[in-house]
Amino acid sequence: MSNVKMKGFKRLERADNALSKYLKALKIKVIDAENVMLEDALGRVLAEDVVAPIDIPSFDRAAMDGYAVRSSDVRGASPNNPVILKIIGEASAGKAFKGRLGKGETVRISTGAPMPEGADAVVMLEYAEEKDGYVEVIKEAVPGENVSEKGEDVRAGEVVLEEGTILEPQDLAILASLGIKKVKVRRRPRVFVMACGNELVDLVHAQLPLPPGKIVETNRLMIMSSLKKIGAEPIDGGIVGDDISEIMAAISSGLKIADAVVISGGTSVGKGDVVPDAILSLGGKIIVHGVAISPGKPVALCEVKGKPVICLPGYPVAAFIGFLLFVRPLIDKLLRIRGIRMEKKINAVLSKRVPSKTGIMEFVRVSLVESTDGLIAEPIRITGAGVLSSLSKADGFLVVPEDVEGFEAGSNVEVVALRDHLRRMRKGGKEEDI
Amino acid sequence: MSNVKMKGFKRLERADNALSKYLKALKIKVIDAENVMLEDALGRVLAEDVVAPIDIPSFDRAAMDGYAVRSSDVRGASPNNPVILKIIGEASAGKAFKGRLGKGETVRISTGAPMPEGADAVVMLEYAEEKDGYVEVIKEAVPGENVSEKGEDVRAGEVVLEEGTILEPQDLAILASLGIKKVKVRRRPRVFVMACGNELVDLVHAQLPLPPGKIVETNRLMIMSSLKKIGAEPIDGGIVGDDISEIMAAISSGLKIADAVVISGGTSVGKGDVVPDAILSLGGKIIVHGVAISPGKPVALCEVKGKPVICLPGYPVAAFIGFLLFVRPLIDKLLRIRGIRMEKKINAVLSKRVPSKTGIMEFVRVSLVESTDGLIAEPIRITGAGVLSSLSKADGFLVVPEDVEGFEAGSNVEVVALRDHLRRMRKGGKEEDI
Numbered sequence A, B: 001m002s003n004v005k006m007k008g009f010k011r012l013e014r015a016d017n018a019l020s021k022y023l024k025a026l027k028i029k030v031i032d033a034e035n036v037m038l039e040d041a042l043g044r045v046l047a048e049d050v051v052a053p054i055d056i057p058s059f060d061r062a063a064m065d066g067y068a069v070r071s072s073d074v075r076g077a078s079p080n081n082p083v084i085l086k087i088i089g090e091a092s093a094g095k096a097f098k099g100r101l102g103k104g105e106t107v108r109i110s111t112g113a114p115m116p117e118g119a120d121a122v123v124m125l126e127y128a129e130e131k132d133g134y135v136e137v138i139k140e141a142v143p144g145e146n147v148s149e150k151g152e153d154v155r156a157g158e159v160v161l162e163e164g165t166i167l168e169p170q171d172l173a174i175l176a177s178l179g180i181k182k183v184k185v186r187r188r189p190r191v192f193v194m195a196c197g198n199e200l201v202d203l204v205h206a207q208l209p210l211p212p213g214k215i216v217e218t219n220r221l222m223i224m225s226s227l228k229k230i231g232a233e234p235i236d237g238g239i240v241g242d243d244i245s246e247i248m249a250a251i252s253s254g255l256k257i258a259d260a261v262v263i264s265g266g267t268s269v270g271k272g273d274v275v276p277d278a279i280l281s282l283g284g285k286i287i288v289h290g291v292a293i294s295p296g297k298p299v300a301l302c303e304v305k306g307k308p309v310i311c312l313p314g315y316p317v318a319a320f321i322g323f324l325l326f327v328r329p330l331i332d333k334l335l336r337i338r339g340i341r342m343e344k345k346i347n348a349v350l351s352k353r354v355p356s357k358t359g360i361m362e363f364v365r366v367s368l369v370e371s372t373d374g375l376i377a378e379p380i381r382i383t384g385a386g387v388l389s390s391l392s393k394a395d396g397f398l399v400v401p402e403d404v405e406g407f408e409a410g411s412n413v414e415v416v417a418l419r420d421h422l423r424r425m426r427k428g429g430k431e432e433d434i
Helices: A004-008 A015-027 A170-179 A219-229 A243-259 A276-279 A316-334 A388-391 B006-008 B015-026 B169-177 B219-229 B244-257 B277-280 B317-333 B389-393
Strands: A032-038 A065-071 A081-089 A105-109 A120-123 A127-131 A136-139 A160-163 A180-187 A190-196 A232-238 A260-264 A285-289 A300-304 A306-311 A345-350 A362-373 A372-380 A396-400 A412-416 B033-037 B067-068 B084-090 B105-109 B121-124 B128-131 B134-137 B159-161 B183-186 B191-198 B232-240 B260-264 B285-289 B300-304 B305-310 B345-350 B361-371 B375-383 B395-400 B412-417
Touching: A004 A180, A015 A285, A015 A316, A065 A081, A065 B300, A127 B134, A160 A170, A160 B389, A170 B219, A170 B317, A170 B389, A190 A219, A190 B232, A219 A232, A219 A260, A219 A316, A219 B169, A232 A243, A243 A260, A243 A276, A243 A306, A260 A316, A260 B395, A276 A285, A276 A300, A276 A306, A276 B300, A306 A316, A316 A362, A316 B169, A345 A362, A362 A388, A372 A396, A372 B412, A388 B159, A388 B169, B015 B285, B015 B300, B015 B317, B067 B084, B067 B134, B134 B345, B159 B169, B191 B244, B219 B232, B219 B260, B219 B317, B232 B244, B244 B277, B244 B305, B260 B317, B277 B285, B277 B300, B305 B317, B317 B361, B317 B389, B345 B361, B361 B389
Parallel strands: A081 A105, A190 A232, A190 A260, A260 A306, A345 A372, B084 B105, B191 B232, B191 B260, B260 B305, B345 B375
Antiparallel strands: A032 A180, A065 A105, A065 A120, A081 A136, A127 A136, A285 A300, A300 A306, A345 A412, A362 A372, A362 A396, A396 A412, B033 B183, B067 B105, B067 B121, B084 B134, B128 B134, B285 B300, B300 B305, B345 B412, B361 B375, B361 B395, B395 B412
């Protein structure tokens, strides 16, 4: 380990071990549930299984435009042996035919219309010719043909969505189809987000130029907006100086109102890094301190008064990575989200060699550039946890695992996308078509 | 084409051609801009380039804990030839050292602290030993070593974020670091969302059991929540019956208050499908009607009074796919989002053969199941545009392109993810660890 600030870490825990050790050590209380209207439930997490109260469809209906028939009437029908049926009415979506189909009778029917009593199949328009109130059918139909049966989509009593599902637009639709107007979801976890450092100035107070040595604090905004994206409710815990009693007071007040606390800065092993001391002084436990990731080594995963407290490095890129690796899974756990998060990964060819130390999981910021051979991943900067622009310029991370010494130029790599859109940057002032 | 409802379509346009033809035909006005506070700008689209007003960092600062030195003083320093410097003070983050470093002098410095005047390098702690107010340096330092230079992250005058960027948490952070408190973003496009069909009942009025032949309308909720996810502002345009004058009135009122109109239902070529007629009667143009996708063929892409009007099929799965293929790119275009959307794709092995007609782009709903050999994609249902549960049960779509006749069992396929999490469904009532 050449990094002097790290000298104090007895050992660095592998990221995956750190997370599982932490989540195992935490006594996580399930976040309580609340009822919300369906139109407000997008992105919320179901707090209970939803059982269908009714069949969907709740009646047999035509799956095609055509003629509702008794299949026994058209048995053996063919172009050489057409069957002639009498049209006794019409059924359209929302307008049922009231009568009952007798032998040799049919009803004009359009998609979605309820099947008339007595009918058990729909003959498609192309196999039927209508003339003077009668229709000539040239193809037989098996029972159930072109009919959506009652309960075909969902059966009453079936679990349609399981507890722990994040509600997507298609889920809201299926719930609506069942006549469900409210759902029980987990309350958004409240996370108190604070930043430590004598050099930090709150954006709201920042007047340019700043006094010498001062910088605008940016991690709270980054962490709070990242929390919003994953369904948590951030609480602004403000900025405190590198003073242990100030930090203790802030953490304490955060723990009173929040389900978890996230602190940025002051978590390393330098002289001014008093956050771990503050946590111990509050009677908290430091479960992991020092993780084998770069950037992001000084992450500390703690518990204070039975609640999770995560300390992220002050360097913005390190804080961002610590968030993805530890805060995000913690929120998933608090919300009891079912299943595992799927990252958005993009295949690309690496433009130049990326060296990496064994034993460390390295996060290399890359931009993705289109070429005739597909996407090229261009490393933006190998080091520099403090260089925030490397993050906003990046399209994604190339993650070099612990047991890999790096990647050669020309390697096929998977890039974890940081954005939904692959930006085409203007090159040399030329604006491309957007 | 065996599908009778499609008989009326003279030709089906390929999805990619349909979209480019449509976007080319539309005279899209750029959505106007508005200023928002940085903390409200998450997910919004920049309406102008942002130019850095200052350098970041705005001063040279230490990148490591150690001793600020004049590199000329430590030239040739080694374990056998240590250089001894006098400690004249201390600098920490936010607390600058006020004096100036003379020859043979040094200042204790911590990461992030401003470099004292005269110093041009930082010697790391491990190459220095402190004793009685002096420090022994055993390694030389080149000018700039362990120093983050003024402007290293961002230079004043540089474009840090381009117009058309969707603002992510890391972008808000870089803007904050520049002291920027407000940004100019595009107003959210307002989209009027209405549904057509005599069979439809508004969820808010739905009392179970519904009258025979009636179903709860679900597409508006699905479309409106999908619009929210991509940064648009949906306006609920309610339900209208299959009546041309009712539909015309609704579209007209939508066009008065919205930037675009999305209509679900009544867009095919059956008797009750009067939406295209309504559009023509309003003096609108139908640019594309009938797309070579399944489900979703009856999509109609129109322009009325200079504004985009998209007609989606009433069948929920078809409406969902039509939304992804046409409404989503339209919104991206209205917002002038820079670059192309990257889908989240997951590699999997197909569990069974999926047949598909050539010339049609087929969307097969699949669930992803973990196995020892990786993920298995299991088709949920090959057909059934009306079967909404196939969407909420799906983890993603397997897209069969127009020129592919299907995929064999065991093929390696890419699945377009419909969720962020790979759910592990309970099997046989056994609850797995979540």
